[in-house]
Amino acid sequence: MSAKIVTVTSGKGGVGKTTAIASLGIALAARGQKVVCIDGDIGLRNLDVIMGLENRIVYDIVDIVEGRCRLRQAMIRDKRLPGLFLIPAAQTRDKMAVSPSDMIRLGDELREEVDWVLIDSPAGIERGFKNAIAPADRILVLTNPEISAVRDADRVIGILEAEEKGTPSLILNRVNYEMVKKQEMLSPEDVLDLLAIDLIGIVPEDKSVLIAANQGAPIALDKESRAGQAFRNIAGRLLGEDVPYMDLEEQGGLWKRISKLAGRG
Amino acid sequence: MNSKNSLIQIKGLRDGLLISLGEGEWRELESLLFEQIDERSSFFSGARLALDVGRQVFRVVDLTKLRDQLSERSISLWAVVSDEPKTVQTAQLLGLATRISKQRSQEVARPKVARKIEKEGDVLWVERTLRSGMKVEHNGHVVVMGDVNPGAEIAAAGNILVWGRLRGSVYAGANVDGQPASENTDAFVCALTMTPTRLQIASEIENRAGKKTSKKAVKISLKNGKFQTEVWNAK
Numbered sequence: 001m002s003a004k005i006v007t008v009t010s011g012k013g014g015v016g017k018t019t020a021i022a023s024l025g026i027a028l029a030a031r032g033q034k035v036v037c038i039d040g041d042i043g044l045r046n047l048d049v050i051m052g053l054e055n056r057i058v059y060d061i062v063d064i065v066e067g068r069c070r071l072r073q074a075m076i077r078d079k080r081l082p083g084l085f086l087i088p089a090a091q092t093r094d095k096m097a098v099s100p101s102d103m104i105r106l107g108d109e110l111r112e113e114v115d116w117v118l119i120d121s122p123a124g125i126e127r128g129f130k131n132a133i134a135p136a137d138r139i140l141v142l143t144n145p146e147i148s149a150v151r152d153a154d155r156v157i158g159i160l161e162a163e164e165k166g167t168p169s170l171i172l173n174r175v176n177y178e179m180v181k182k183q184e185m186l187s188p189e190d191v192l193d194l195l196a197i198d199l200i201g202i203v204p205e206d207k208s209v210l211i212a213a214n215q216g217a218p219i220a221l222d223k224e225s226r227a228g229q230a231f232r233n234i235a236g237r238l239l240g241e242d243v244p245y246m247d248l249e250e251q252g253g254l255w256k257r258i259s260k261l262a263g264r265g
Numbered sequence: 266m267n268s269k270n271s272l273i274q275i276k277g278l279r280d281g282l283l284i285s286l287g288e289g290e291w292r293e294l295e296s297l298l299f300e301q302i303d304e305r306s307s308f309f310s311g312a313r314l315a316l317d318v319g320r321q322v323f324r325v326v327d328l329t330k331l332r333d334q335l336s337e338r339s340i341s342l343w344a345v346v347s348d349e350p351k352t353v354q355t356a357q358l359l360g361l362a363t364r365i366s367k368q369r370s371q372e373v374a375r376p377k378v379a380r381k382i383e384k385e386g387d388v389l390w391v392e393r394t395l396r397s398g399m400k401v402e403h404n405g406h407v408v409v410m411g412d413v414n415p416g417a418e419i420a421a422a423g424n425i426l427v428w429g430r431l432r433g434s435v436y437a438g439a440n441v442d443g444q445p446a447s448e449n450t451d452a453f454v455c456a457l458t459m460t461p462t463r464l465q466i467a468s469e470i471e472n473r474a475g476k477k478t479s480k481k482a483v484k485i486s487l488k489n490g491k492f493q494t495e496v497w498n499a500k
Contacts, residue, residue: 096339099336099337100333100336100337101333101337127336130333130336151397151414151415151416152397154396154397154398154414154415154416155396155397155398155416157396158395158396158397158398158399159359159360159398161393161396162325162358162359162360162399163325163329163359164325164326164329194414194415194432196394196412
């Protein structure tokens with residue numbers, strides 16, 4: 001096997017990176033892929049909670065890096081999907097416990113074990129962010145349609161470009177079409193216009209995401225949820241499929257323009 | 266002092282260390298530098314470091330690598346000073362400072378390369394979109410082929426021309442190099458779409474409240490200390 005390493009980052013905190021990682025991990029694993037999700041937020045770990053695996057942590061990423069356990073020992077297998085694993089962050093250490101070259105080594109080791117390595121970047125542009133992007137083959141920048149989140153995303157894209165990490169793709173999370181229609185929220189068009197990178201998915205705002213997260217049952221498992229469907233679509237696009245954007249009735253003409261911007265039918 | 270030490274000079278600054286590199290092959294300097302750092306790792310650990318690289322040309326990959334190597338040793342590189350415009354540009358792209366203080370020439374025991382301010386012809390071409398957090402400073406004119414996004418900044422001693430949408434901060438006719446104030450009130454700013462967060466020419470700051478976005482390209486300049494906006498009409 002030779003895994004693809006995908007990092008989700010945003011600059012700003014609280015935009016939904018961790019939920020996105022958990023959802024994409026589940027969506028890919030549900031498609032029969034072998035996936036490991038890494039929580040890069042050492043000191044403030046969350047991914048274990050969102051994935052409902054917090055009470056099964058024995059070893060974490062710092063234990064691997066510092067040689068206290070083998071890689072396999074720190075990979076927690078998901079209860080629901082046999083192909084899904086989590087490498088949790090350490091809660092009692094900080095970002096300096098791991099270096100970008102540690103992450104590259106870890107990534108290379110994992111490449112042989114699985115099909116996908118998904119890395120959850122912490123907020124910010126400091127060490128934790130540098131660690132998270134170091135091993136990545138592909139980077140997904142996630143943002144919300146808010147001016148502050150978009151500006152941070154712009155900063156992150158600039159850093160990724162400057163570090164020659166290649167152009168990232170965009171996930172626009174928590175879009176409320178009612179508010180966009182009333183011009184109370186930036187439209188996906190406005191965001192894409194400013195950031196000028198390729199779109200890989202738009203996730204509608206959905207109350208059930210929070211409910212699911214609190215129950216440790218990620219949204220991608222919920223067949224009814226539109227946000228869950230959006231993440232399953234992104235997973236399909238990561239697998240190289242040409243998944244059409246969701247046809248949600250409220251969108252109307254806006255949708256055609258976005259499809260055009262995204263270069264998809 | 267032996268020749269090895271004279272190639273690498275370490276000085277304390279108010280808020281960190283300044284390492285000045287002499288002339289020579291980068292590979293050699295690099296290994297000397299890390300030799301010195303590793304010899305005294307406890308002294309360097311946690312330091313804020315400014316690096317004067319002289320005329321050394323650094324590309325983004327070189328500088329990123331250097332910064333990561335330093336960071337592995339718990340040294341944070343915050344500034345790269347250079348006489349080489351390409352290196353300065355690289356450092357700016359990575360968000361590093363490129364000046365540390367006005368007395369730089371005294372602190373560095375190396376013949377200073379004269380930086381001429383040429384009224385004409387000294388143009389920095391930026392063929393990319395400037396994103397939030399990027400800063401371009403140039404002792405001449407600046408031309409951007411791309412957008413200038415909110416949170417990006419340009420300061421130029423001369424004119425600023427943006428072949429794209431200007432939404433960040435611009436300062437034309439700026440006193441860029443810390444030299445005695447010679448503000449250039451003849452400077453102007455042009456953009457295809459003019460909606461800067463902040464616009465300054467020489468010492469005048471434009472009040473943008475209530476300004477509408479022009480669909481056409483405009484040029485903003487000073488006339489008797491007042492801003493004037495001309496719409497560019499292709500003839």
